[in-house]
Amino acid sequence: MTLEEKVAQAPDRPGVYFYKDAKGQIIYVGKAASLRTRVRSYFQESRARDPKTDALVGQIRDVEYIVTGNELEALILESNLVKQHRPRYNIILRDDKHYPFLKLTTDEEFPRLVVARRVQKDSAAYYGPFYPATAVRETLRLVRQLFPLRTCRITIDGALARPCIQYFIHRCNAPCTGQETREEYARTVAAVQRFLEGKHDELAKELTREMETAAAEMKFERAAVLRDRVQALHTVRERQKIISTDEMDQDIVGVVRQGGEACVQLFFVRKGRLLGRESFFFDRVSGWTDGEILSAFIHQFYARQVIPPPEILLSADIPDAELTAAWLRQSRGARVEVVAPQRGRRRELVAMAEENAALALQTHLLSRANREQVVLEEMTRALGLPAPPHRIEAFDISTIQGSETVASMVVWQNGDMKKDEYKRYKIRAVTGPDDVASMREVLTRRYSKALETEAPLPDLILLDGGRGQLGVGSKVLEALGLDYLPIAALAKRAEEVYVPERLAPLLLDLGSPALRTLQKIRDEAHRFAITYHKKLRQRRTISSELDRIPGVGPTLRTSLLRNLGSARGVRAASVADLAAVPKITPKLAQRIHDFFHPGPGNPGRDQAVRSMEPYPKGGDAQ
Numbered sequence: 001m002t003l004e005e006k007v008a009q010a011p012d013r014p015g016v017y018f019y020k021d022a023k024g025q026i027i028y029v030g031k032a033a034s035l036r037t038r039v040r041s042y043f044q045e046s047r048a049r050d051p052k053t054d055a056l057v058g059q060i061r062d063v064e065y066i067v068t069g070n071e072l073e074a075l076i077l078e079s080n081l082v083k084q085h086r087p088r089y090n091i092i093l094r095d096d097k098h099y100p101f102l103k104l105t106t107d108e109e110f111p112r113l114v115v116a117r118r119v120q121k122d123s124a125a126y127y128g129p130f131y132p133a134t135a136v137r138e139t140l141r142l143v144r145q146l147f148p149l150r151t152c153r154i155t156i157d158g159a160l161a162r163p164c165i166q167y168f169i170h171r172c173n174a175p176c177t178g179q180e181t182r183e184e185y186a187r188t189v190a191a192v193q194r195f196l197e198g199k200h201d202e203l204a205k206e207l208t209r210e211m212e213t214a215a216a217e218m219k220f221e222r223a224a225v226l227r228d229r230v231q232a233l234h235t236v237r238e239r240q241k242i243i244s245t246d247e248m249d250q251d252i253v254g255v256v257r258q259g260g261e262a263c264v265q266l267f268f269v270r271k272g273r274l275l276g277r278e279s280f281f282f283d284r285v286s287g288w289t290d291g292e293i294l295s296a297f298i299h300q301f302y303a304r305q306v307i308p309p310p311e312i313l314l315s316a317d318i319p320d321a322e323l324t325a326a327w328l329r330q331s332r333g334a335r336v337e338v339v340a341p342q343r344g345r346r347r348e349l350v351a352m353a354e355e356n357a358a359l360a361l362q363t364h365l366l367s368r369a370n371r372e373q374v375v376l377e378e379m380t381r382a383l384g385l386p387a388p389p390h391r392i393e394a395f396d397i398s399t400i401q402g403s404e405t406v407a408s409m410v411v412w413q414n415g416d417m418k419k420d421e422y423k424r425y426k427i428r429a430v431t432g433p434d435d436v437a438s439m440r441e442v443l444t445r446r447y448s449k450a451l452e453t454e455a456p457l458p459d460l461i462l463l464d465g466g467r468g469q470l471g472v473g474s475k476v477l478e479a480l481g482l483d484y485l486p487i488a489a490l491a492k493r494a495e496e497v498y499v500p501e502r503l504a505p506l507l508l509d510l511g512s513p514a515l516r517t518l519q520k521i522r523d524e525a526h527r528f529a530i531t532y533h534k535k536l537r538q539r540r541t542i543s544s545e546l547d548r549i550p551g552v553g554p555t556l557r558t559s560l561l562r563n564l565g566s567a568r569g570v571r572a573a574s575v576a577d578l579a580a581v582p583k584i585t586p587k588l589a590q591r592i593h594d595f596f597h598p599g600p601g602n603p604g605r606d607q608a609v610r611s612m613e614p615y616p617k618g619g620d621a622q
Contacts, residue, residue: 006063007043010036014071016078018087020062027059028089029081031074035065052287056089075320075327079303082296088420091282091296100136101128102143102196104189109182110156110175111189113149115140127196129306135276139196146229147192148173148180170225204230248272249309254353255293255316256361260286263364264297265357267349270309279360290316298324298338308332314340315350371513372415378514379460382506383499385486389460390414394521395446396464397427397438398529405430407442408529411458412521424532436468443476451480463489464522466505470498490522546570549595551588559583560592571596 001009010017015035019028032038041047042057068074082090103116107123115136119126130136143149150156150172152164158178166172173180173188194203211226252267262282268275280301285293295318302308308328317340318324328336341347376388392412399405405427411418425445430437443461450457461477463469470489477483489498495515496505508515546557563581564570570578570592578589 010039012036015067031078093300256357263361291318393458394462394525396525396529398533461487466491
């Protein structure tokens with residue numbers, strides 16, 4: 001079906017839609033209560049015009065749908081698909097780290113406290129997540145300093161002859177030797193649990209009573225240990241800034257923007273105390289409202305194993321606030337309120353988050369601008385360039401013994417890799433493994449086309465290679481009348497930089513920001529070329545293998561690859577998936593599946609190719 005037919009036939013059901021460009025890549029994922037209404041709205045002349053949507057619609061060449069039972073399921077699916085595909089026109093939370101937890105192994109007879117990256121479905125107790133991630137190490141260090149929990153993994157039976165070093169430095173009471181009973185160890189575990197739950201005042205009072213009792217019984221060494229623990233607890237409390245007297249658990253989220261950049265500041269408040277904060281940066285947010293940025297942030301951040309608090313305060317109202325709250329309630333298993341306060345103390349807290357977001361964004365932009373300026377100035381000086389290279393185009397060749405030779409072009413502009421401007425080429429006129437001739441062909445094709453279309457030209461051309469690649473590149477530019485464009489080559493072996501004006505290569509300092517930037521661009525060109533080469537090689541391999549299956553000819557081979565997406569898709573497809581491909585009968589689908597999955601009574605490929613005469617090409621067995 002054409003795009004217009006697919007749009008016209010969109011179902012009037014809740015679900016997720018994703019748009020694809022001319023290359024078949026997913027460029028936007030969205031959810032809708034009614035797919036029909038939402039998808040059609042993009043293509044209506046009467047819709048409100050904005051640059052963001054206009055740019056998206058101009059790239060759309062295909063649309064697909066996934067119908068869900070309700071809008072909440074659509075929201076969850078949308079979050080997962082955005083995380084998986086990272087579409088160009090969605091707001092993407094680039095910070096994809098998983099915040100750590102502390103795991104108290106209460107499923108063990110003598111529990112331990114360890115760092116965990118994931119919450120498992122076991123009987124252990126998990127605390128966190130901790131923001132920032134460094135806080136978990138500090139908390140673990142403090143717990144081990146305050147409470148004598150074991151750190152070993154041995155089975156505790158009280159039969160060991162002597163304790164380990166942890167006993168002698170007063171970090172463990174040696175239950176392994178029987179010097180500490182199970183009941184005494186359980187009291188220590190209970191104290192750890194109260195500490196991790198934030199019940200510091202209650203725990204401090206209890207430890208103070210124990211200290212006074214030990215002192216009255218003239219157990220001064222024990223009293224001194226308890227005194228140190230109480231003082232450490234008070235120190236922890238003093239570090240935590242009190243921002244609310246309500247002792248509530250809250251996440252406070254503020255967003256600020258400058259141009260196409262945005263910063264979201266997240267404050268983590270537990271029991272009225274600020275435990276930590278994090279800054280998250282977004283780019284390409286021109287055309288998005290503050291509410292849309294906050295909505296995208298919430299859906300991606302809390303889609304991880306992050307349990308939301310009972311209250312989330314926002315600096316702006318978000319679309320689908322009630323639906324988002326319902327999703328968060330499902331994640332928490334209890335009430336979650338999402339609100340953008342307009343006055344009062346809660347509005348003051350949000351304003352504080354916005355103020356910190358503004359400072360973080362300013363620092364981020366200044367540091368990036370300064371870093372870029374240093375790189376550009378050093379690169380200009382080291383390579384003898386006429387002007388700072390704000391745009392660099394880099395090329396690499398990939399081949400194995402001259403087969404499936406391809407080239408890549410990647411673009412670096414103003415400090416960022418411009419992936420939407422990458423190009424890849426099949427080398428057509430070169431036979432055999434000749435990287436220099438291949439480089440000549442790709443440069444000729446690229447800059448001949450650029451001259452015809454008046455496309456922007458780079459401030460520097462970077463080639464992966466040495467003197468040979470540089471020489472052929474200079475000749476191509478001279479032949480095209482582009483010899484005024486600066487060109488350089490970067491050799492992998494010793495990271496030598498070749499420029500036309502020097503016979504000897506430049507040896508930049510390995511810690512030089514300019515060299516590191518050139519290496520980054522060169523390596524990206526190499527990665528992009530290798531990826532394309534592997535794809536072609538795999539396609540050739542699977543195509544030749546498909547040709548060996550009786551009954552599969554060029555027409556069916558093309559149909560299989562087109563409908564299943566890739567060579568890997570054909571290999572991994574089930575019999576039902578194969579039978580769903582047009583012109584593939586159930587019998588032939590079984591034969592293709594058996595070819596790739598040999599087993600008992602099914603020799604697979606060897607059996608399949610013994611005789612191909614009885615089966616006509618492109619049809620099933622007769």
